[in-house]
Amino acid sequence: KQEVTQIPAALSVPEGENLVLNCSFTDSAIYNLQWFRQDPGKGLTSLLLIQSSQREQTSGRLNASLDKSSGRSTLYIAASQPGDSATYLCAPYGGATNKLIFGTGTLLAVQP
Amino acid sequence: EAQVTQNPRYLITVTGKKLTVTCSQNMNHEYMSWYRQDPGLGLRQIYYSMNVEVTDKGDVPEGYKVSRKEKRNFPLILESPSPNQTSLYFCASSLAYGEQFFGPGTRLTVL
Numbered sequence: 001k002q003e004v005t006q007i008p009a010a011l012s013v014p015e016g017e018n019l020v021l022n023c024s025f026t027d028s029a030i031y032n033l034q035w036f037r038q039d040p041g042k043g044l045t046s047l048l049l050i051q052s053s054q055r056e057q058t059s060g061r062l063n064a065s066l067d068k069s070s071g072r073s074t075l076y077i078a079a080s081q082p083g084d085s086a087t088y089l090c091a092p093y094g095g096a097t098n099k100l101i102f103g104t105g106t107l108l109a110v111q112p
Numbered sequence: 113e114a115q116v117t118q119n120p121r122y123l124i125t126v127t128g129k130k131l132t133v134t135c136s137q138n139m140n141h142e143y144m145s146w147y148r149q150d151p152g153l154g155l156r157q158i159y160y161s162m163n164v165e166v167t168d169k170g171d172v173p174e175g176y177k178v179s180r181k182e183k184r185n186f187p188l189i190l191e192s193p194s195p196n197q198t199s200l201y202f203c204a205s206s207l208a209y210g211e212q213f214f215g216p217g218t219r220l221t222v223l
Contacts, residue, residue, distance in 0.1 A: 031209045043202065044214040089155075093209070099145065099170060100204075100212060102155040 135203030
């Protein structure tokens with residue numbers, strides 16, 4: 001059974017800092033992995049999708065890496081801004097049940 | 113605009129009164145799913161559908177029904193809602209093995 005852990009659970013940084021969010025998963029037999037952000041009480045916004053054959057994916061100030069064999073993914077946020085404050089969720093996808101297994105999330109606060 | 117829509121966005125109801133939450137996508141996606149999100153438990157899959165007329169149970173299907181008569185729609189039916197179904201519900205869609213797109217969520221309260 002896939003289990004997903006995200007570290008740290010919460011993070012507070014001053015504006016402008018570069019930061020790394022970590023995600024680990026127990027079953028490496030995945031097709032892809034998605035990173036989402038969720039604002040309080042709101043929906044999930046897809047940030048990046050990494051296919052299992054890829055090592056990393058970039059979108060603007062965001063860069064996600066995937067090491068499938070070791071069961072790890074990281075989300076790097078460059079030059080953080082207060083608007084980046086949200087909960088970040090990683091979710092590997094196993095395929096057979098069309099199911100994303102969500103991590104526990106990292107609550108990020110970027111202080112102005 | 114490519115999107116997943118859900119209705120209603122907010123609903124307060126009473127125990128036992130049947131309700132339906134609609135989900136529709138305009139991206140011609142084969143795959144659709146329903147999730148619920150609860151504090152401390154995260155997001156859990158309720159039901160999923162790989163294509164029209166093909167549905168199957170997720171992790172927490174008890175008390176829910178779904179149907180997939182058209183590719184774009186995947187309604188979630190609560191035949192006899194109970195207070196433990198109070199939650200934030202999300203519908204999602206994707207191409208096979210592709211990026212999943214989520215709807216805005218439906219906040220349901222069952223009294």
